[in-house]
Structures are given as structure tokens and as C-alpha cells.
Amino acid sequence: MLNKLKPNLPIIYKLLNDFLFAILIFFVLVMMAEGILSGIISRYIPIYLIATIILLDIFFIALIGKILNLSPAKNLNKKTTTLVLVVGGLFVLNSVLKFSLFLIPAIIAISLVFIYLLYRVLGEEKK
Numbered sequence: 135m136l137n138k139l140k141p142n143l144p145i146i147y148k149l150l151n152d153f154l155f156a157i158l159i160f161f162v163l164v165m166m167a168e169g170i171l172s173g174i175i176s177r178y179i180p181i182y183l184i185a186t187i188i189l190l191d192i193f194f195i196a197l198i199g200k201i202l203n204l205s206p207a208k209n210l211n212k213k214t215t216t217l218v219l220v221v222g223g224l225f226v227l228n229s230v231l232k233f234s235l236f237l238i239p240a241i242i243a244i245s246l247v248f249i250y251l252l253y254r255v256l257g258e259e260k261k
Contacts, residue, residue, distance in 0.1 A: 147198045154191045161188065219249050 139146070161184050164175050199205070226245045230238050 143198055143202055147195065147202060147204070150191055150195045150198065154188070154195065157184070157188055157191065160184070215253060219253050223249055 164179070164181070164184060167175050168181070223245070226242070230241050233241065
């Protein structure tokens with residue numbers, strides 16, 4: 135079956151990427167609508183369904199990319215990566231202000247580990 139699809143895999147790969155872009159824009163618009171009027175869309179389309187579709191699309195993009203020996207370009211620079219991680223860290227710090235004093239250090243420690251690992255993945259130099 136894979137041999138029949140082999141000539142069409144680049145087209146499927148491109149269509150999946152385009153669909154990912156469209157579904158991410160849809161997800162952002164849904165989240166904005168939910169923020170303005172709670173339940174206006176989630177009453178009809180559950181948010182977890184959209185998130186599952188996004189994850190499945192990413193999985194199939196990675197799978198077809200591996201079959202076609204494609205790898206994503208790593209053209210991120212250190213300044214951009216550092217800025218994104220600092221802003222993300224500030225968001226985490228802002229979100230834990232109303233937690234109890236015993237829970238804040240645990241959340242910050244877990245977040246710092248996550249941010250460090252994300253920095254290692256995103257900020258990795260090409261070899």
C-alpha cells in the first residue's frame with residue numbers, strides 16, 4: 135500500500151502542512167471567541183477535539199517527513215530563542231502569583247526544568 139502512495143507523499147506532506155497552518159489559525163480564533171463569549175463554540179465543537187486534530191496532523195507530518203527523509207530546518211538564533219523563553223518564564227511567574235507559598239517553588243522548579251530542556255532543543259547549534 136505504501137508503494138502506491140509513494141509518488142503522492144510529497145503532495146500529502148505539503149497538504150498536511152497547509153492544513154496545520156489553517157487549523158492553528160482556526161484554533162487561535164476559537165480561543166479568542168471563547169475568551170470573549172465563553173461556551174459559544176465549545177458547546178458545538180469541543181476544544182480537545184481541535185487539539186487532537188492538531189496533534190494527529192503533526193504526527194502524520196513527522197511520519198511522512200521521516201519516510202521522505204525530510205528534516206525541519208533549524209534556523210533559530212540564540213537571541214530569538216532566549217527572548218521567547220524569557221517571556222514564557224515571565225508568563226509562568228505571573229500565573230503562580232495566587233497559588234499557595236508551598237506550591238509556588240514546585241511549579242517554578244518544574245517550569246525551569248522544562249524551559250531548560252526547551253532551550254536545549256530549540257537553541258541547539260548545527261553541527
